[in-house]
Amino acid sequence: MKLLILDRDGVINHDSDAYIKSVAEWIPLPGAIEAIAQLSKAGWTVAVATNQSGIARGYYDLATLDAMHARLRALVAEQGGELGLVVYCPHGPDEGCTCRKPKPGMLHTIAEHYGADLTKCWFVGDSLSDLQAAEAVGSTPVLVKTGKGLQTSAKELPDSILIFDDLVAVAAELIHK
Structure with a gap:
């Protein structure tokens, strides 16, 4: 199985420090929906893990x-693709859960759902916590410069x-690999 896991806010859709609180505020980034659909049509299973x-x-x-996630699925379907499992952590940063990134709980949930080996997948995010979650499970950590990605890329990264x-x-790289 070719599995790609994506963060949501800042990777698929515009992010906001005031939070995305409604479907109207959930606005896809240019080309993101098409990229997911292209990956899906090329045989990739695309899942989402989002705090x-x-x-x-x-x-x-x-x-x-x-x-919001129904809208995302509908937009990908309109482009002829399919979005896989979407998992989310509903907890606050101080609740001590095992799912909130940088902890890898959501990635494990996705791997268990698909019977996938996380060491063979890429996890795409725009924040340090995304990259840390990927590294915690041996996935290939991928940073995009959208969302908070430019700020993250200015930090000292492995x-x-x-x-x-x-x-x-990212899609172009994976589809033409």
């Missing part, structure tokens, strides 16, 4: 989050981190 502490903070509810401009560039 969503806005739920714990009371900024939005699970129905709103589900509606040489093992692959860096791309955006999800479109």
